[in-house]
Amino acid sequence: MADDVREWLTDLDLVKYIDVFVENEVGMRDLPAINDGDLRELGLPLGPRKRVMAAIEALADEDEAASKAEQDLPGVEAERRQVTVLFADISGFTALSERLGAESTHELLNRFFAVADDAVLRFGGTVDKHIGDAVMAVFGAPIAHTDDPERAIRAASALHAAAQAMDPPLAIHAGVASGQVVASRMGGEGHQEYTVTGDSVNLASRLTDLAGPGETFSSADIARGLGNRVAGVSLGPRPIEGLPEPVE
Structure with missing residues (x-):
């Protein structure tokens, strides 16, 4: 599996879209959450969108198969x-x-x-x-x-x-x-x-x-x-049953 989104897009013969992904800070770890609307917003036409979505689905299948295989050991x-x-x-x-x-x-x-x-x-x-x-x-x-x-x-x-x-x-x-x-x-x-x-x-x-x-x-x-990759707010320290100190 490709470790870098540049390599991944190159393997898909979509080199021309590398700059778009990099400029929008889309990396390999973001791919599972990408949908067709996101790709449309990035400016990808129908053909490349279909190729990217199929490749993302294949990545998910690889992870799922690996998880199941490990659990069956x-x-x-x-x-x-x-x-x-x-x-x-x-x-x-x-x-x-x-x-x-x-x-x-x-x-x-x-x-x-x-x-x-x-x-x-x-x-x-x-x-x-x-x-x-x-x-x-x-x-x-x-x-x-x-x-x-x-x-x-x-x-x-x-x-x-x-x-x-x-x-x-x-x-x-x-x-x-x-x-x-x-x-x-x-x-x-x-x-x-x-x-x-x-x-x-x-x-x-x-x-x-x-x-x-x-x-x-x-x-x-x-x-x-x-960091700022996922939105959230701090609720301050909260007492947790079974723990000696509050948890933030």
């Missing part, structure tokens, strides 16, 4: 990893499920998890588990990228949009946190799954609880690392 030993954890939960799910009934709720959850998993895999993450009406995803294990925190935030943003596009539209609230975890396969002989454990998992879960519908809360270290 047997006998992964426990190891410490630096990861970013994403939790996303359906807002108002209890009232919604009471209104829909058991069968319709089950069908809705399956559709929600499908779009959630797609958002995670599209940005190179690993779906750790589904818990009730929530999804937990990991960026950085078993596959690591230099920009895993940004990938997690962009996956959360994509999931907000995808959930809103569902029928009925769903609002979600999400939490994102980075830190050291222990990654391994857990379980008995009958069933094992790749998962991570550590304080960042708990923090991401707690941040999700604090976030309101349509919101993604992340710790300040993630926001500082992203």
